[in-house]
Amino acid sequence: MRVTEGGVELEVPGEQTEGIEEAVFYNPRQELNRDLTIATLRAYREREERATSYLDAMTASGVRGVRAAADGWDVTCCDVDEEAVDLARANLERNDLAADASVEHRNVTALMHEEPFDVIDLDPYGTPMPFADAAFANCRDLVCVTATDTAPLCGAHFNSGVRSYSAVPRNTDYHAEMGVRILVSALARSAARFDVGIEPILTHATSHYVRTYLELTHKPTAADAAIDELGHCYHCEDCLYREADPGLIADPLETCPHCDGNRMLTAGPVWLGPVQDPTFIGAVRDEIPYTFDTAPEARELCDTLAAELDEPTHYDQHKLCRNWGVPANAMDEFLADLRAAGYEASRAHYGGTTFKTDASVGEIRAATEGNLD
Numbered sequence: 001m002r003v004t005e006g007g008v009e010l011e012v013p014g015e016q017t018e019g020i021e022e023a024v025f026y027n028p029r030q031e032l033n034r035d036l037t038i039a040t041l042r043a044y045r046e047r048e049e050r051a052t053s054y055l056d057a058m059t060a061s062g063v064r065g066v067r068a069a070a071d072g073w074d075v076t077c078c079d080v081d082e083e084a085v086d087l088a089r090a091n092l093e094r095n096d097l098a099a100d101a102s103v104e105h106r107n108v109t110a111l112m113h114e115e116p117f118d119v120i121d122l123d124p125y126g127t128p129m130p131f132a133d134a135a136f137a138n139c140r141d142l143v144c145v146t147a148t149d150t151a152p153l154c155g156a157h158f159n160s161g162v163r164s165y166s167a168v169p170r171n172t173d174y175h176a177e178m179g180v181r182i183l184v185s186a187l188a189r190s191a192a193r194f195d196v197g198i199e200p201i202l203t204h205a206t207s208h209y210v211r212t213y214l215e216l217t218h219k220p221t222a223a224d225a226a227i228d229e230l231g232h233c234y235h236c237e238d239c240l241y242r243e244a245d246p247g248l249i250a251d252p253l254e255t256c257p258h259c260d261g262n263r264m265l266t267a268g269p270v271w272l273g274p275v276q277d278p279t280f281i282g283a284v285r286d287e288i289p290y291t292f293d294t295a296p297e298a299r300e301l302c303d304t305l306a307a308e309l310d311e312p313t314h315y316d317q318h319k320l321c322r323n324w325g326v327p328a329n330a331m332d333e334f335l336a337d338l339r340a341a342g343y344e345a346s347r348a349h350y351g352g353t354t355f356k357t358d359a360s361v362g363e364i365r366a367a368t369e370g371n372l373d
Contacts, residue, residue, distance in 0.1 A: 003028070005063060005293075006034065006038060006070075006292060007070065007291065008063075008067055008070050010061060010063055010066065011090060011091060011094065012061045012087075030209075033146065034063065035293070035298050036211070036288075036301075038068070038071055039284045039288045039298070040284050040287075041119065042071065042284075043283040043284045043287050044141075044280075047283070048141050048142075051119060051142065052073065052074050053073070053074045053075075053117045054073040054074065054076070054118065054120075054121065055075075055078065055108075055111075055112070055117040055119070055120045056077045056121055057078055057120060057123070057124075058078070058122070058123055058125075059077035059088045060079060060081075060084050060087075060088075061084065061087050061088065062077050062087060062088030062091040062092060063091070064121060065077035065088060065092075066091050066092055066095055066097060066101075069101040070095060070097060073119075075102075076101065076102050076103075076117070077101060077102070077103045078103070078108040079104075079108075080107055082105060085104075088103050109131060112134035112137070113137060113138060115138065116138045116139070116140060117138070117139055119139070119142045119143075119144065120135045120142075120144070121143075122135055122143070122146065123144075123145075124146075125148065127147060127149045129164055129165065129186060129190070132190040133190050133194075136187075136190055136191040136193070136196050136216070139216060140218075141215065141216060142213060142214065142215055143187075143191075143213075143216065144213050145213075146209055146210070147183050147209060147210045150209065152164055152165070153165065153169060153178070153182050153183055153210060154169060154171055154172075154175035154176065154178045154179040154182075155171035155172070155175065155267070164186075165185070165186040167182050167267075167269055169182045170233075170235060170265045170267040172265065172267070173240060173315070173316050173319045174313045174314045174315070174350070174354075176210075176350040176351075177314050177348075177350060178270070178313075179205055180210050180212070180271075181233075181270035181272070181312060182267075182271075183212065184203065184214075184271035185230055185269050187212070188227065188229065188230065188271060189227070189230075189269075195223050196222070196223055197222025197223045197226040198215070198216060198217075199216075199226075200212050200213065200214055200271075201214070201276070201281075202305065203276060203305075204301060204349055205350060206301070206349075227248070228246070229271055229273030230268070230270065230271060231245050231248075231268060231269060232250045232252075232266055232267060232268030232270065233245070233267045233312065233313060234252060234265070234266055234267075235264065235265040235267065236256035236258065236261055236265075237265060238256065238259055238261035239256060239258050239261065240319070240361050241257065241259065242313050244272050244312050246272060248269055250266055250268060252266040253266075258360065258361060272312045274310045275310075276305050276308065281302050281305050282302070282306055284302055285298075285299055285302035285303065285306070288302070304348070307347070308349060309344055309346045309356040311356045314350055315364070316351065316353050316354050317334055317353045317354075324372070326369070328353070328372070329368075331347070331352070331353060334355075334368055334371070337368040337370070338364065338368060340367075341363075341366075343357050343359040343363065343367065344357060344358045345357040
């Protein structure tokens with residue numbers, strides 16, 4: 001079927017029907033992801049003028065590569081599937097972009113080891129980790145990563161998460177952010193093997209995927225600095241207390257400092273550092289034209305991300321109130337109470353009732369209970 005996205009026209013596989021697997025996959029629900037990718041590439045080109053080459057590593061129908069080529073990037077599309085390669089070539093030709101991009105029918109890991117790129121975009125089905133080492137070994141500036149295996153990332157599929165990410169994920173009330181922190185941690189460790197340091201400049205967990213953009217610095221000291229951002233989270237299943245502990249060696253809490261409970265979880269190593277660059281996100285927002293179908297949603301997401309605190313976990317107001325046995329009040333009023341008590345507080349992009357604060361769970365209750373009873 002024909003679709004138009006971001007100003008380009010594409011031939012894509014039809015909607016999947018029951019019992020029929022399409023060999024080449026096109027997901028219309030990822031349009032927000034792709035719109036933000038184009039805006040990020042535009043903002044990044046202003047940040048790093050020498051960045052010109054872009055690898056769409058698992059191109060499928062070629063939509064991401066075609067859109068990048070239409071935006072002036074020197075694009076390489078790659079896929080191991082012959083049908084995908086043919087479709088990507090046809091979509092480039094359909095948009096008069098065949099001269100501005102090449103299509104490779106081969107294993108993308110081999111390609112990444114053989115040829116350097118300024119920007120590499122990994123958007124596989126499931127975990128991106130089998131491709132991470134090759135990407136960091138030969139990317140100059142920016143690695144863009146999507147992970148769609150959110151159940152392993154957040155600990156819901158525990159053993160799979162341990163295998164894929166060489167970390168212990170835990171299924172907590174901040175499960176989406178657990179996925180973000182587990183993913184960035186694994187990517188930081190992969191990059192460090194090549195003396196490459198990462199800096200996440202835009203990261204979001206939307207729908208059923210995590211997306212992060214990592215700026216690279218090719219220095220052993222930068223790799224060391226990235227590893228220093230790793231640590232562990234200790235979480236009480238009873239009162240929802242949580243604590244971050246820097247370092248690669250865990251020192252688990254046996255009892256909860258808040259409620260003395262012994263149902264304590266340890267997760268990690270997770271990334272404890274910032275996952276956003278607010279200034280860069282502002283530049284990305286400015287590059288989202290209203291001609292993009294997801295523009296209102298994408299701009300609102302950027303606003304929330306830019307204002308989000310750097311705390312490594314978020315809270316859900318409704319879950320806290322349910323745990324305390326009290327009704328929830330309006331979010332704006334709830335956050336205002338926290339700020340009035342001297343704490344930092346911001347909304348989080350993980351959901352309408354999620355927020356971040358530097359207050360502990362006990363301090364949150366003390367600061368807000370007057371308006372919750």
